[in-house]
Amino acid sequence: xxxxxxxxxxxxxxxxxxxxxxxxxxxxxxxxxxxxxxxxxxxxxxxxxxxxxxxxxxxxxxxxxxxxxxxxxxxxxxxxxxxxxxxxxxxxxxxxxxxxxxxxxxxxxxxxxxxxxxxxxxxxxxxxxxxxxxxxxxxxxxxxxxxxxxxxxxxxxxxxxxxxxxxxxxxxxxxxxxxxxxxxxxxxxxxxxxxxxxxxxxxxxxxxxxxxxxxxxxxxxxxxxxxxxxxxxxxxxxxxxxxxx
Ligand SMILES: [Fe+2]
Numbered sequence: 001x002x003x004x005x006x007x008x009x010x011x012x013x014x015x016x017x018x019x020x021x022x023x024x025x026x027x028x029x030x031x032x033x034x035x036x037x038x039x040x041x042x043x044x045x046x047x048x049x050x051x052x053x054x055x056x057x058x059x060x061x062x063x064x065x066x067x068x069x070x071x072x073x074x075x076x077x078x079x080x081x082x083x084x085x086x087x088x089x090x091x092x093x094x095x096x097x098x099x100x101x102x103x104x105x106x107x108x109x110x111x112x113x114x115x116x117x118x119x120x121x122x123x124x125x126x127x128x129x130x131x132x133x134x135x136x137x138x139x140x141x142x143x144x145x146x147x148x149x150x151x152x153x154x155x156x157x158x159x160x161x162x163x164x165x166x167x168x169x170x171x172x173x174x175x176x177x178x179x180x181x182x183x184x185x186x187x188x189x190x191x192x193x194x195x196x197x198x199x200x201x202x203x204x205x206x207x208x209x210x211x212x213x214x215x216x217x218x219x220x221x222x223x224x225x226x227x228x229x230x231x232x233x234x235x236x237x238x239x240x241x242x243x244x245x
Contacts, residue, residue, distance in 0.1 A: 011076050011153040018154045018207050019180055023187045031185035032245060036238045037164040040183045040204040041197055043244070045237040046132065048171070048194035052125035057173055059123050060143065060217055068143065071096060074158075080150035080210070086126060086219075088140035089116040095140060102161045105224050109137070130221060133169065133196070134229025140222040144170070146179070150210040157201035162222075164200055165234050169221040171196045178212025190245050196221070198234075 023031075031040065048056065068082035071093055089095050089112070102108030117139070119127060130141055146152075162168055174193050181189040183206040189197065199206065210216050 076153040078152040080147040082145040084143040086141040135223035146210040146216040154207040173217035176214035
């Protein structure tokens with residue numbers, strides 16, 4: 001058996017164990033007592049309206065499946081994942097490598113030609129919502145869909161230009177039965193379709209699984225969120241959602 005197959009089987013075994021893990025109330029209380037920026041994740045006090053959400057889902061579902069692609073060079077790569085750029089530069093693979101290699105935001109920005117950044121797929125309801133997220137500069141809005149049978153092995157992110165709560169923003173658009181998203185210390189991530197979450201993925205191992213029969217739709221927004229507006233949003237969110245996590 002190849003080394004790759006052995007590694008995959010091992011990571012499947014870890015994923016099954018991880019998905020079955022229950023964190024004790026004591027562990028959860030201790031985790032939630034951490035400072036805001038040291039928490040595993042934070043749901044944000046903003047949400048796509050029901051009406052806009054159904055329109056966004058309708059448009060995404062109407063996109064021919066051949067337009068979705070898969071690209072990831074992470075060691076423990078996700079299975080059955082679909083990507084698609086809504087906003088960003090034309091060359092996804094270059095963007096992926098650039099954000100992975102940049103040591104910080106300034107280093108990343110100095111390597112980019114922002115004239116190439118634009119809405120590649122125009123969904124007005126999505127554009128309006130993304131533009132309401134406080135940030136210094138928007139980099140990318142992309143699909144991170146999980147087809148039935150999809151999974152992301154237990155991993156920690158290796159981000160260098162995103163830290164703590166100033167991280168990429170993940171937005172679930174639907175949550176069909178059979179989907180799971182767990183993070184160390186707290187267990188099930190608080191999911192509401194249309195509500196963004198920032199994940200402290202560099203510090204806390206996390207994983208997802210789609211054991212259902214429907215496609216799970218999600219977005220990732222990458223942006224420089226080091227601004228007062230986002231900091232205020234985080235502290236408002238902390239007060240509102242800590243009790244629900
Ligand atoms: Fe991750």
